[in-house]
Amino acid sequence: MSLGPVGCLLVWLPCISLVLAPPSLGQTLTPSAGQLSIGVRSDARPFSYELPPHTVDSDATRGPLSRNGYGGYMIRICDAVLAEMLVEPDISKHLMMEQIKIYDIDKEYRILKKNADQARARTADLKAAQDKTVGSSGADTNEAQEEQEIRNPPEPSASRFIDLGIKYDILCDPATITNDRRQVIVSPPLFLTGISYLTPKGAPVPGEACGDLDPAPVKPADKQPPQNGTETTGNSTKQKVPRPALIGLVGGTTAESRGLQALIDAREMPKFEEQLVKQLRKEPGKPACEHGMLVRPYPNHEEAARAFCRGDAFHYYVGDLEIIRTYVGAIPGCKFDNGVVTYTNDRYGIFGRAIGDRNKPGEAESRPTVSSELPQSGLDPVLRAAPDIVERRLLVARFFEILSQKVVFNPSILDKAYNDAFPNLPQSRKLKLFYWSIRGERLPDTTEPDGGQNQKAGAQNGAAAQADKTTGQ
Secondary structure, three states: OOOOHHHHHHHOOOHHHHHHOOOOOOOOOOHHHOOEEEEEOOEEOOOEEEOOOOOOOOOOOOOHHHHOOEEOHHHHHHHHHHHHHHHOOOOOOOOOHHHEEEEEHHHHHHHHHHHHHHHHHHHHHHHHHHHHHHOHHHOOOHHHHHHHHOOOOOOHHHHHHHOEOOOEOEEEEEEEOOHHHOOOEEOOOOEEEOEEEEEEOOOOOOOOOOEOOOOOOOOOOOOOOOOOOEEEEOOEEEEOOOOOEEEEEEOOOHHHOHHHHHHHHOOOOHHHHHHHHHHHHOOOOOOOOOOOEOEEEEOOHHHHHHHHHHOOOEEEEEEEHHHHHHHHHOOOOOOEEEOOOOOOOEEEEEEEOOOOOOOOOOOOOOOOOOOOOOOOOOOHHHHHHOHHHHHHHHHHHHHHHHHHHHHHOOOOHHHHHHHHHOOOOOOOHHHHHHHHHHHOOOOOOOOOOOOOHHHHHHHHHHHHHHHHHHHHO
8 A cells, every 4th residue: 555645754754854854835847847856967877877788687676776777776766666657647747758857967968068178269269360460468368367267167076966956856866865965955865985995906005195286198399399297318308107196095085085084094105194184184285286286186987087087197096896896807908906895884865856845056946935935824825836746756755765775675675676787796794794684685576587586595595504604614
């Protein structure tokens, strides 16, 4: 028996504010947002990513995300919930497949970044042409000011929460549950990971921590003056060996703050501890490196992994264990050490906020309060004024209700998602205990062809082997 949207009260408390909070006055929904919009990542393996062309996850729940070419642990979980919402009759307005819109955060970033690069290039050309015409005195122009104002868009790790409630209602990606994300709805914990780091195979401890600001190699050109990163000897130009930074990571993630602090606390890099502390404090006049860069940030793990395997950008690749191992392991011939121990306990969750439930960045808050702006007799006048927002809130509430049920009941959706996303990869002891705390002792899945007998037999054999090993000691 379905509990309906009000059932959130019994399953997961954050749903309360979603349904009962009054809509922001004057808010309208984007026509392309559909009835429900899902934010996904195409570059966050193995949790949320775009599948290679013509690839079909045959064993996956055929929900809207899988049908549109996305896979991964968090995608499997979201898809299972969406698939149930598509067939259940308890939603006031029946949800159709075509009403679910998918917003790819990484693709949008690449488009915005390309537009910013092109705008800067056009502005630079206009400024160069004007300088050539009017001389250097015309440098202080509107074009020059415009060039300074053209900035890169925020990286996906930062923009995903900025756009939640504006461009999409549900965020299905590996996002860590932290205290500063309490202003939105959050699911029960769905995965347990932690910060770890990789080092190149057999690499010694670095002699210095500060690397070049630009790790890209400089190509010497004939009949040109020496450039940054080159040395001149007689009539020849010789390439300098680039200095790698100490650490590489994805900017805007927990690795940039909590990750570095965890490595300091664990005394993993005592030789560079003083510089790491300066990096975290960011005190004016006390840089971690006087000339160079201690931590090199990247917009995504794909670029960070390529730089790590190239070997000249940084020494230690820091990030969530499963993610950094997945990206580096996908590059042929890239060998690494470490990547076994985690130094934090980070819980992933799915986050939600209905579109129209908040103002865009920079806009003044217009949300009315029940005590001052709403009639004491009830919320009906305001709710009738924005039925589209209310309906969307109910859909988001229903999503989190179904999700909570599928997580805590046994067998849990978490087991299926793990087996699909991490085939043949044993769970760590931490992760086993985490799953056990969520759904209890795992029960056999009756949907499996053998009723779970193979899994049960495997567990019994493993327990017997462990007993033999203990007895032998």
